[in-house]
Amino acid sequence: AQKITQTQPGMFVQEKEAVTLDCTYDTSDQSYGLFWYKQPSSGEMIFLIYQGSYDEQNATEGRYSLNFQKARKSANLVISASQLGDSAMYFCAMREASNIGNEKLTFGTGTRLTIIP
Amino acid sequence: ETGVTQTPRHLVMGMTNKKSLKCEQHLGHNAMYWYKQSAKKPLELMFVYNFKEQTENNSVPSRFSPECPNSSHLFLHLHTLQPEDSALYLCASSQAGTGESYGYTFGSGTRLTVV
Numbered sequence: 001a002q003k004i005t006q007t008q009p010g011m012f013v014q015e016k017e018a019v020t021l022d023c024t025y026d027t028s029d030q031s032y033g034l035f036w037y038k039q040p041s042s043g044e045m046i047f048l049i050y051q052g053s054y055d056e057q058n059a060t061e062g063r064y065s066l067n068f069q070k071a072r073k074s075a076n077l078v079i080s081a082s083q084l085g086d087s088a089m090y091f092c093a094m095r096e097a098s099n100i101g102n103e104k105l106t107f108g109t110g111t112r113l114t115i116i117p
Numbered sequence: 118e119t120g121v122t123q124t125p126r127h128l129v130m131g132m133t134n135k136k137s138l139k140c141e142q143h144l145g146h147n148a149m150y151w152y153k154q155s156a157k158k159p160l161e162l163m164f165v166y167n168f169k170e171q172t173e174n175n176s177v178p179s180r181f182s183p184e185c186p187n188s189s190h191l192f193l194h195l196h197t198l199q200p201e202d203s204a205l206y207l208c209a210s211s212q213a214g215t216g217e218s219y220g221y222t223f224g225s226g227t228r229l230t231v232v
Contacts, residue, residue: 037220042225091160106162
């Protein structure tokens with residue numbers, strides 16, 4: 001079974017609108033971390049935001065927020081006031097407690113976001 | 118220089134060639150990783166190095182040979198590759214063992230084409 005599922009292969013959003021990228025995960029660990037990365041066409045993976053499994057507040061970083069619903073095992077990324085520069089691939093990833101020490105991340109298949117002017 | 122640097126950015130090689138990918142990190146991290154990114158597939162972890170020691174080989178064919186001479190440098194030696202090995206190869210580093218929210222810092226990748 002996939003550990004990280006991103007069900008939206010592609011999304012088109014009008015500039016300045018908010019967008020939600022879906023991510024669900026599967027783990028039996030009590031302690032884990034969830035990450036979102038952005039990959040522009042240049043190829044580099046850029047870290048956006050992190051949520052720890054014990055964090056009670058949803059993580060926020062500027063225009064990015066993570067809608068963490070632990071019981072549903074979902075960690076959706078919300079981008080407010082989208083900009084043309086937000087067009088990229090977005091990956092959800094998870095680090096499980098058993099991986100502390102080598103920090104292995106498991107990635108989803110990604111969502112290609114295109115912002116329309 | 119800061120961050121994670123990968124060279125070359127692009128590489129075209131024949132199936133009988135031998136080439137190497139290089140990754141260098143200037144972040145003081147103690148762990149480095151090679152990932153393979155193929156079209157429409159999740160990133161595939163290939164190798165993990167902690168403090169220069171290989172801690173994971175994710176069933177990677179022997180035509181890929183990693184080398185980690187120190188905690189700042191990581192190489193991926195390639196020989197007798199197949200066309201299906203064409204992909205973006207990403208290097209990453211992290212400060213492992215802290216359990217903190219550091220995640221990875223990635224390089225820009227090497228786009229490999231095997232002809």
